[in-house]
Amino acid sequence: MSNYLKPSTGxxxxxxxxxxxNKHMSLPRVWTADTLTDLQLTAILAAPxxxxxxxxxxxxxxxxxxxxxxxxxxxxxxxKFADTTAEDGTVTTKAExxxxxxxxxxxxxxxxxxxxxxxxxxxxxxxxxxxxTMTADMTTYRQALRDITAHADFPNLKDSDWPTxx
Numbered sequence: 811m812s813n814y815l816k817p818s819t820g821x822x823x824x825x826x827x828x829x830x831x832n833k834h835m836s837l838p839r840v841w842t843a844d845t846l847t848d849l850q851l852t853a854i855l856a857a858p859x860x861x862x863x864x865x866x867x868x869x870x871x872x873x874x875x876x877x878x879x880x881x882x883x884x885x886x887x888x889x890k891f892a893d894t895t896a897e898d899g900t901v902t903t904k905a906e907x908x909x910x911x912x913x914x915x916x917x918x919x920x921x922x923x924x925x926x927x928x929x930x931x932x933x934x935x936x937x938x939x940x941x942x943t944m945t946a947d948m949t950t951y952r953q954a955l956r957d958i959t960a961h962a963d964f965p966n967l968k969d970s971d972w973p974t975x976x
Contacts, residue, residue, distance in 0.1 A: 814851040815873055815881055822854065822873065857882040864915060865890050865908050919965040923958070931955050934975065947976045 815822050828849065829837055838845060846853060857876075859868045871886040891907035934952055937944045954973035958964065963971055 813854040813883075814846070814849075815854055816849075816851055818850060852881045855880050855882045857885065859885050860887055862887045865911070916965065920959075923965045923967060927955050927958050930972075951975045 813822050813824055814828055823831065825841065828851065832849065837849075854873055855876075862868050866887050867890050868885050869888055871884040873881050874884040876882050889904065891904045891911065893904050894902050894907070896902070931952060934948060936942065937948045937952075951973055958967070958972070961967060961971055
């Protein structure tokens with residue numbers, strides 16, 4: 811969704827919001843450079859958001875001007891957590907919040923890998939039926955799947971870390 815800046819006031823609004831603010835005017839469906847000039851607006855061009863870690867957020871920080879003189883979106887990277895104080899006066903530090911959040915991300919990733927592992931084992935369950943003789947290779951494969959949680963890279967496994975059925 812495109813945003814537009816009114817340089818004289820610093821207001822930033824969407825096209826729909828500017829239409830509402832100028833409802834007494836008949837505006838074309840597609841805005842041209844002339845439309846923007848008449849409304850005294852500048853189009854804000856999209857800019858890529860910066861990279862951030864799991865412990866940070868990217869937030870809008872108004873607009874800036876690029877080297878070509880275009881008005882573009884500005885972004886800031888901010889910490890996701892800060893020290894907090896509960897109503898009873900208990901202080902939880904930023905580090906404690908980050909530790910708990912990181913632990914929850916790891917637990918979710920571990921659960922996802924275990925679900926994937928269980929699905930892979932389920933696909934081979936038919937080899938253990940009483941009327942089928944399970945091969946030694948299949949026994950080894952199924953055991954390797956069960957042992958995947960002991961892998962050095964668990965839970966951050968690459969495709970090549972997973973055992974293959976032979």
